[in-house]
Amino acid sequence: MNINGQHYRTIWRHPQQPEIVQIIDQRKLPFRFEIVDLTTAADAAVAIRDMTVRGAGLIGATAGYGMMLSALRAPKDSREAFLQQVTADGDLLKAARPTAVNLAWAVDRQLAAIGAADSIETAVQAAEITAQAIADEDAEYCRRIGEHGVELIEEIASRKKPGEAVNILTHCNAGWLAFVDYGSATAPIYAAHDRGIPVHVWVDETRPRNQGARLTAWELAQHGVPHHVIADNVGGHLMQHGMVDLCIVGSDRTTFTGDVANKVGTYLKALAAYDNGVPFYAALPSSTFDWTMTDGVHQIPIEERGGEEVHTVEGLTAAGDVTEVRILTPDSPVANYGFDVTPARLVTGLITERGICAANADSILALYPEKRSTE
């Protein structure tokens, strides 16, 4: 999507120096827009671990490019030494964020492609092709989510007065910054905006890490999509008063029975949507489905994160410095659950790269019939 009027992906090869991969330092957004060079697999691992990049799709793409950097730089004098280095770099990358499913998947895909090559030269080419393919597929899946999801927005727009915006509420950042391009929850929004359908987005700030305020709002502002940032407390009031036409959120894991794990607070918005007859959708590429669990609320483990995220907030001082302030006394302990699970009964539907389906096993498996055997 666009930054300062120019198209970007979240990760790309340097146009003049293809042995360098470039990313946006997302930790510094929205206060600074800085591009970081990755020249080694270790650089990529650090970027993943330090959350310079984040989001399932982008972590996978960074791991893919990280393995490409490994292949480009690994010793070329013997196949054994080459493969040893590439394998070690794969382990390094996988350890950067052990719970990120896409990370291990991308590394393993690269190891298979590299291992299948019959020479070091073709192995390097395979790593380059695979890195590009992982990124392109991620972008293409999100583009298709946008193509399917935009139909929901078009349908609502058709019932509005001419020029009246469709109001969409989203939580956290399931935007293009979390993927390679388009995003998941944002893909239908960008598609609608780019087609000239008037849209307006309510952006939950998404405490405690403020991904909505910091990332989603910045994305939308850069791409020119009208929006307002709101405290996480506000969405219920807006829905009670007819100010939200549609909710679209992302997902970190969705059971094949339709329970949606996403950033904590999603469940509260789904309850308000249900209570007020507002359609509530999760947008996700199929890699987000869990084909084994049947009861998301009780089976999906919820990460409890460190308390500093709640105790402190990062922002810009009047002098323009990025700094962290403590917002409560150290006397008060905090609890910091990172995610919650919205039960399928509150989810109107799922927007996937293959189309829109209801949040139940029959509808999901009808879109993904090859998964029926795992039931």
Place this chain on the structure above:
Amino acid sequence: MNINGQHYRTIWRHPQQPEIVQIIDQRKLPFRFEIVDLTTAADAAVAIRDMTVRGAGLIGATAGYGMMLSALRAPKDSREAFLQQVTADGDLLKAARPTAVNLAWAVDRQLAAIGAADSIETAVQAAEITAQAIADEDAEYCRRIGEHGVELIEEIASRKKPGEAVNILTHCNAGWLAFVDYGSATAPIYAAHDRGIPVHVWVDETRPRNQGARLTAWELAQHGVPHHVIADNVGGHLMQHGMVDLCIVGSDRTTFTGDVANKVGTYLKALAAYDNGVPFYAALPSSTFDWTMTDGVHQIPIEERGGEEVHTVEGLTAAGDVTEVRILTPDSPVANYGFDVTPARLVTGLITERGICAANADSILALYPEKRSTE
């Protein structure tokens, strides 16, 4: 309640200099505990306007004491000049926060008491007695709310294993800092704690102004009540997993049909409580009832506040300075609705100074039969 092991109210006459009234500067909590002297009605008006004091009960008490200061300092040479000054100070106080119902009520009560006196001397005495009475009644109403509400906590405790805490979730600050003592939502909690019933409180941080993180958590920590601060997004997850036994919130206005206006986000917690079978109570003195409105969601006006509250957060730097940081770019507009309305159907009951009742007109009017005529 207690601060550093010593009992305080939120407002009191200086023990050695009774012509001085003292308050806690609540804007500086929890970072600094500072006591401020009020010597004139104008001082009291500034304290109300600048939110050095806040909360319906405390605003009323501050107005009462402000009128006492006015009477103490007004010219005593003629009754006319005396009353003129007192009346002017009443207008000044009322203008400090025009929407605060308790403010005008306390000023008018003082003006009536002062006006009914047959000399300047007895008028000053009446103002002193009335100021004390307003504060004492506020504390007494909250104490009774605690006496009634603690029965709910006792009942839950009786079903727990010995020593296992009753988990109570609250939103915003309806604590003793918002009243003269005890608070409304916190009164049952303090009563239970002081009786040795183990309680643990989940404190919503309450963005955007963070009254939960700043005030409620500080109150509870000072009084020794176990608690955890949580992001506003977390309560739903906790309720899904049986980690909340009871929700108690305050109210800014409650219709006699049981719709509860309170700090924005309350409605979302009520939805989660209802979805998970967690009892959800609002605690309020009867002055909070609106005896005219029947449909809170559509009739209670919701204040839209300035955007700076969402754009910025105040906290403590590593160097120990209280400072404000901007947490999103000025490119992103914000919307800042201060309150929402929880419909009566989601409210298990109301805890008042006269007892607990269901959230409907019949039950409320059964406790307040003298209000039947206004139906």
